[in-house]
Amino acid sequence: MELWVIWLILAGILIVVEMLTLTFYLLWLAIGAIVAAVIDWFWPGSFVVELVAGCIIVLILTIFTGPITRRFHSSKGFKDAVDELVGKQGIVLEDIAADVPGIVKVGNETWSAASNERLLKGDTVRVVSRGSAVLQVEKWGG
Numbered sequence: 001m002e003l004w005v006i007w008l009i010l011a012g013i014l015i016v017v018e019m020l021t022l023t024f025y026l027l028w029l030a031i032g033a034i035v036a037a038v039i040d041w042f043w044p045g046s047f048v049v050e051l052v053a054g055c056i057i058v059l060i061l062t063i064f065t066g067p068i069t070r071r072f073h074s075s076k077g078f079k080d081a082v083d084e085l086v087g088k089q090g091i092v093l094e095d096i097a098a099d100v101p102g103i104v105k106v107g108n109e110t111w112s113a114a115s116n117e118r119l120l121k122g123d124t125v126r127v128v129s130r131g132s133a134v135l136q137v138e139k140w141g142g
Contacts, residue, residue, distance in 0.1 A: 004037040004044075007033045007034070007036045007054075008034070011030040011037065014029050014030035015027065015030045028058045031058070032053075032054035032055065032057045033054060036051065036054035037050075085106055085135065088127050089124060089125070089126055089127075090106035090135075091104065091122065091123070091124055091125070092104050092119045092120065092123045093105050093121060094121060095118070095119065096119040098117065101114045104135060106135070111133075111134070111135045112133060113134060113135045114134055114136055115136065115137050124139070124141075125137040125139055126138055126139075
């Protein structure tokens with residue numbers, strides 16, 4: 001497999017993960033990978049040049065767009081997509097115990113979830129808060 005194809009696959013994976021996290025940093029890495037793919041396509045076998053050029057692009061994007069993304073995140077009315085899960089209804093896909101997280105489905109997404117009470121598969125839950133990757137849920141109506 002050609003190296004430029006591998007760079008494009010890496011860029012695609014980073015873009016998909018970026019769409020899930022909305023941090024912009026993975027997007028900059030994806031753009032760096034695309035730049036590396038373009039360089040490899042024109043000058044195959046120049047891995048070091050591709051790597052350095054990709055890193056420079058990522059560094060430039062991170063430095064110059066950091067203030068823009070901070071301003072965007074602190075703007076009035078901005079709400080993180082994950083924060084919008086709070087208050088939504090979901091369903092337990094894997095049992096949740098007080099000290100053992102399980103799996104819930106909220107909308108079309110599945111999440112790891114923790115609860116202070118035991119919840120069984122099929123229970124309807126409400127999202128109370130969210131951590132970095134784990135939702136805190138409680139039984140709907142309970």
